Amino acid sequence: MRGRATVLVEKNRLETWDLPIADPQAGGILVRTVVGGVCGSDVHIASGEAGEMPFPIILGHEGVGRIEKLGAGVAKDYAGVDVKVGDLVVWSPIPLCGRCYSCSVLQQTPCENTQYFEHANKPNWGSYSDFAWLPSGMSFYRLPDHADPLAVAALGCALPTVLRGFDRCGPIALNDAVVVQGAGPVGLSAVLVAAQMGARCIVVIDKAPARLAAAMKLGATATVSLDLPVEERRRAVYDLTGPGGPDVVVEAAGVLPAFPEGVDLTGPHGRYIVLGLWGAIGTQPISPRDLTVKNLTIGGAAFPAPRNYYHAMHLAVRLQDKVPLADLISHRFSIADAGKALEATRTGIATKAVIDPSIA
Structure with a gap:
């Protein structure tokens, strides 16, 4: 059996490879990819902004797939739910060793032995592909029978990332005023969760009309255009949240200038949760005095846990x-058109782009 995959051969160079598909190992499974989400971090990985990668690698860490084969000993998912060939599953793309300080003592991800990518010629869990090979130790969960796989795929790793952020930095409290920088999948996930937690005010900053419209449908109460100058954005936010300013600001923009602006936007005694800057390597100036005078808490999170x-x-x-x-999900691309998917994500044209292996 063979399958196609999008391979990042080197920085800014994608190829479509036809690869042999291995049977699952004991404790693992083989899935046929139904949809592979395109994440903003994929853009940073492909461009080199996220640092040097162990080329060649198969792109994609967001996936929903249908079980093709079960490895020896596999009868249940990682929540104890019975599984069989044909079931839809979603997986956590970070295999944990379970035998290190982070895993066993801190109970935090990632662990010291985490392997994010496998060589493209080896059995692989990248989701820009016809098949994903999930090794033993890579958590996967069966979708409920009535689940819409596209609803699960729409927010990809963004929704787990936001849940991870609130795990680490504290949840949204009832009646909090929340500001979200960026309306990509991470920002939209933050809006969704904040609305479900009972925020009284959710203001989203972005410049893409489609993304801002999506934010309103998910629970945002107002939007502010990124096209406004910084000081005008601040005035608009405080007009909406009140003179005390935001209780929580969530960075989901993925661009470095968002950081000092987020620190400035956060109101006294507020929290600034940084989620989108994983792939943007660099520094930005802030005034440390703001942290003390406003009694701010700044926290970050990445690499969601299986839970x-x-x-x-x-x-x-x-x-x-x-x-x-x-x-x-506004845009679907074939495996061969992964480059176009990355560009649609980079420019913000796509609210959410996915790789659909069924497209020829």
Whole structure:
């Protein structure tokens, strides 16, 4: 059996490879990819902004797939739910060793032995592909029978990332005023979760009309255009949140200038949660005095834990008939057109782009 995959051969160079597909190892599974989400971090990885990668690699860390083969000993998913060939699953793309300080003592991800990518010629879990090979130790969860796989795929790793952020930095409290910088999938996920947690005010900053419209459908109460100068954006935010300013600001923009602006926007005694800057390597100036005078808390999070994928899946399924999650997928691309998918994501044209292996 063979399958296609999008391979990043070197920085800014993608190729479509035809690869042999290995049977699953004991404890693992083989899935046929139904949809592979395109993440903003994929853009940073492909461009080299996220640092040197172990080329060649198969892109894609967001996936929903249908079980093709079960490895020896596999009868249940990682939540103890029975599984069989043909079931739809979502997986956490970070295999944990379970035998290191982070895993066993801190119970945090990633662990010291985490392997994010495998060589493209080896059995592989990258989701820009016809098949994903999930090794033993890579958590996967069966979708409920009534689940819409597109609703689960629409927010990809973004919803688990936001849940991870609130795990680490504290949840949204009832009646909090929340500002979200950026309306890509991470920002939209923050809007969705904040609305479900009971925020009184959710203001989203972005410049893409389609993304701002999507934010309003997911629970935002107002939007502010990124086209406004910085000081005018600040005035607009404080007009909406009140003189005390935002209780929580979530960075989901993925660009370095968002950081000092987010620190400035956060109100006294507020929290600034940094989620989108994983791939943007660099520094930005801030005034440390602001942290003390305003009594600010700044925290960050990345690499969601398996439980975050589990909870994100069930939250999406629970809301799929109430909130237009599946409609967030605005663009679909074939495996061969992954470069176009990355460009649509980079420019913000796509609210959410996905790789659909069924497209020739």
